[in-house]
Amino acid sequence: MRVVRTIADLRAELASARAGSIGLVPTMGAFHEGHVSLFRAARAECDTVVVSLFVNPAQFGAGEDLARYPRDEAGDRRLAEQARVDVLFAPAAEELYPPGYQTWVEVEELSRPLEGVHRPGHFRGVATVCLKLFTIVRPNRAYFGQKDAQQVAVVRQMLRDLHLELELRVLPTVRDADGLALSSRNAYLSEEERERARALPRALATRDPARARALLDGLEVEYVEVADFDPRVLAAAVRVGSTRLIDNVTLEGDE
Ligand code: PAF
Numbered sequence: 001m002r003v004v005r006t007i008a009d010l011r012a013e014l015a016s017a018r019a020g021s022i023g024l025v026p027t028m029g030a031f032h033e034g035h036v037s038l039f040r041a042a043r044a045e046c047d048t049v050v051v052s053l054f055v056n057p058a059q060f061g062a063g064e065d066l067a068r069y070p071r072d073e074a075g076d077r078r079l080a081e082q083a084r085v086d087v088l089f090a091p092a093a094e095e096l097y098p099p100g101y102q103t104w105v106e107v108e109e110l111s112r113p114l115e116g117v118h119r120p121g122h123f124r125g126v127a128t129v130c131l132k133l134f135t136i137v138r139p140n141r142a143y144f145g146q147k148d149a150q151q152v153a154v155v156r157q158m159l160r161d162l163h164l165e166l167e168l169r170v171l172p173t174v175r176d177a178d179g180l181a182l183s184s185r186n187a188y189l190s191e192e193e194r195e196r197a198r199a200l201p202r203a204l205a206t207r208d209p210a211r212a213r214a215l216l217d218g219l220e221v222e223y224v225e226v227a228d229f230d231p232r233v234l235a236a237a238v239r240v241g242s243t244r245l246i247d248n249v250t251l252e253g254d255e
Helices: 007-019 033-045 073-082 122-137 149-161 184-188 191-197 199-204 209-215
Strands: 002-004 022-027 048-053 087-089 141-145 167-171 220-227 233-240 243-250
Touching: 002 007, 007 022, 007 048, 007 087, 007 122, 022 033, 022 122, 033 048, 033 073, 033 141, 033 167, 048 073, 048 122, 073 087, 087 122, 122 149, 141 149, 149 167, 149 220, 149 233, 184 243, 191 199, 191 233, 191 243, 199 209, 199 233, 199 243, 209 220, 209 233
Parallel strands: 002 087, 022 048, 022 141, 048 087, 141 167
Antiparallel strands: 220 233, 233 243
């Protein structure tokens, strides 16, 4: 696996790969089995697999966890290598946002509800960095997790609106044995908080907003709502201590 830090080096690295298919897995690192499931799918479906590792400052609001977001590049390299990733693209912030940077992508309607209410500007950062990565890597397929259902909806809309020719592949949420969806942010939870966080998957499993809300009694609930994405989901965001967790279950299609 090659680790590449600059856009120029990545383009050079991929020049000879363009005859075959390229799969991109955009990530912010701190890999867990959820990421690895995306790497494996990309490995099975593409000739060349590129994973981007970039904690995107543009999608964090003031007062959010950008500074303390888990970072473990050595561990990430090992996991990516084991999953037979070809290229790990790990640029510095200035490589993607050089001084004077001023262009942003806004997917207007889909960015507004749910996460958009609680994290204003978040999806502008996500859409912008995804478009940048799509433009730099020019993948045939890009891999995302269903855990971030609204992110998937935003990226899908951007692909449609901007006529981008790439296939969006969405993989199911990977859960721990106790039901908690894998997330890099789970690392913030103490044992006691983790115990309380288990209410989130239990609540969503009811597939009923009113029952879910009742089961979340005692946690700080930001939203529990049915969202008309493709597929429809029951989505929720809660705070357990200082940790914000999101999760969703699909309401049709897979169960
Ligand atoms: O889901 C994530 O990890 C991020 O939002 C993404 C898609 C890598 C963009 O920074």
